[in-house]
Amino acid sequence: MAQDVFVIGVDYGSDSVRSVVVNAQNGQEVASSVFYYPRWREGAYCDPTQNQFRQHPLDYIEGLEFTIKECLQKAGAAVAENVKGISVDTTGSTPVAVNQQGTPLALLPEFAENPNAMFVLWKDHTGVQEAAEINAHAATFKPNYLQFVGGIYSSEWFWAKLLHVLRADAQVREATYSWVEHCDWIPFLLTGGTQVEAMKRGVCSAGHKSLWAAEFGGLPPNEFFSSLDPVLNGFTSRLFQETYTADQAAGQLSPEWAKRLGLSTQVVVGVGAFDAHMGAVGGQIEPYHLSKVMGTSTCDMLVTPLEEIGDTLVNGICGQVPGSVIPGMMGLEAGQSAFGDTYAWFKKILLWPLQNLLANSKVIDAATAQALVEEVSARIIPELSLAADQIPLSENNEFGIDWFNGRRTPDANQVLKGALSGLSLGSDAPRVFRALVEATCFGAKKIVDRFNEQGVPVKGLIGLGGVARKSPFIMQMMADVMNMPIRIHKSEQTCALGAAMFAATAAGLYARVEDAMAAMGQGFDLEYFPNPEKVDLYAKRYQHYTELGGFLDRHSTAGNPASLADLPEVSSPAQDGQTRSSTSPQALQGISQTTAR
């Protein structure tokens, strides 16, 4: 690269989208911009009591235009003229119903206010019933279509969400032609796509969430879905067969978007992938090092050479997909559905009186009350962390279970709930906070244990994301609980930087994403080492976490919508021609066979 050339990485998170313009030679950030989704921030289209979290496509479009334009304005015309590529990562599985032109239904006037016509955010769990049915149904089929997604289908994923929306809303069902992941739709939008069949679908979302596998010749057959529910009959023919790795081009910027953004139509748009997968690349993942993106949730990514993992399948994770992180390597994904969200929940509890009582205070005016709420809100977690760090660790400290948004891995079960135990009159806010942090670290250790137990050794830990950089308290506890050092990546924006590395590769500036990673990676600036004095005590407490979690897990179905009694019997023609009832306790719990790949 003779002259300076630039690439843009766009990272769609749960609350905001950020774009970065990066020098493609050395990865130096030239400009960045963040946009908080306005409709989402108001809580529109969501109902947390029902675990319904929907996002309007306009939040995404407005954020795309705003952040890229602001970046280019900051960077200057000389940079804008030399932008060669754009790549995008998003949360996932975050799919939407589209018409034949690939337009999300909420962009049509008749569906503009209908949450079922919007993106179903990864953490929306309205499809728990449908996920349970998919698990039960899959247990009656050969081959095991869940074998590459850890053996259990989650309500956070593509098919459970599709089935739920189709059942819940006849009007949306009538208008739905296809079903599209956020990470595939943005490149389609930027390249001016007009027919959904032509949309390039990324292998990352397809393999981890949509049951696509080369071994199946694509998606499972129509019969698998039509016998689950006739509303799915014929749906696979309107989805996809081919998938693409994120180092490939989806196309070039359309004339409309080139004009809107002030860029050339020569700019290459890369195939999209999930935030954590591109984040792992931005954070310089290496084989057998678990790359933990720690923010609202965690996504734990691991890569291995294909020939080394061979036929090994890891049960209870979010899947293993060749090329989902680095083309040519196996990408394995696990994670926790609530990590920072657990601390955010506790903060919300503590803020209740301030948010609800101060507005009509007799002592301070409304503006001061609002300012006070904002100040306290910003300080609660950092101050609690300092206070919690001072509490001596003992075997009998308060305990927590981290399943506040269900359990993603190991062994997805989104109907599980969080818990606190060992409370006494002395359990003050810092002590409860400490227990919650510890619970999230124990949940993280369960994932490492699962990889180790099932033949994929975790040889190192890499910390990425907001919590990794903001909280020395939590990262030190993570090292102590894991009894392993954890390196923290220097970049503030690893996901966006990873997207920029993929953009550089898709634009042909590098032959392989590994080359982009080596040239553009920003390195590590911190490392936490386990404190030998605490390791044994944490090991004892971890044992208790295992026992308490096991107890809650065994008693979890009572009162939950996915309990055995609530499930309809789904009959399906089995492969041997006999009809079997698909509802069994094992199927409900997602117990699956391990099948060699």
Ligand SMILES: Nc1ncnc2c1ncn2[C@@H]1O[C@H](COP(=O)(O)OP(=O)(O)O)[C@@H](O)[C@H]1O
């Ligand atoms: N000082 C802090 N210590 C621990 N957690 C924090 C701190 N500040 C914010 N958080 C948590 O970080 C999470 C947001 O992480 P971030 O990486 O910024 O966002 P996202 O996951 O949407 O990409 C929130 O859930 C919040 O509770």
Ligand SMILES: O=C(CO)[C@@H](O)[C@@H](O)COP(=O)(O)O
């Ligand atoms: O699940 C995935 C990727 O598979 C993530 O998109 C999801 O956890 C959202 O991550 P954030 O915590 O919002 O960064």
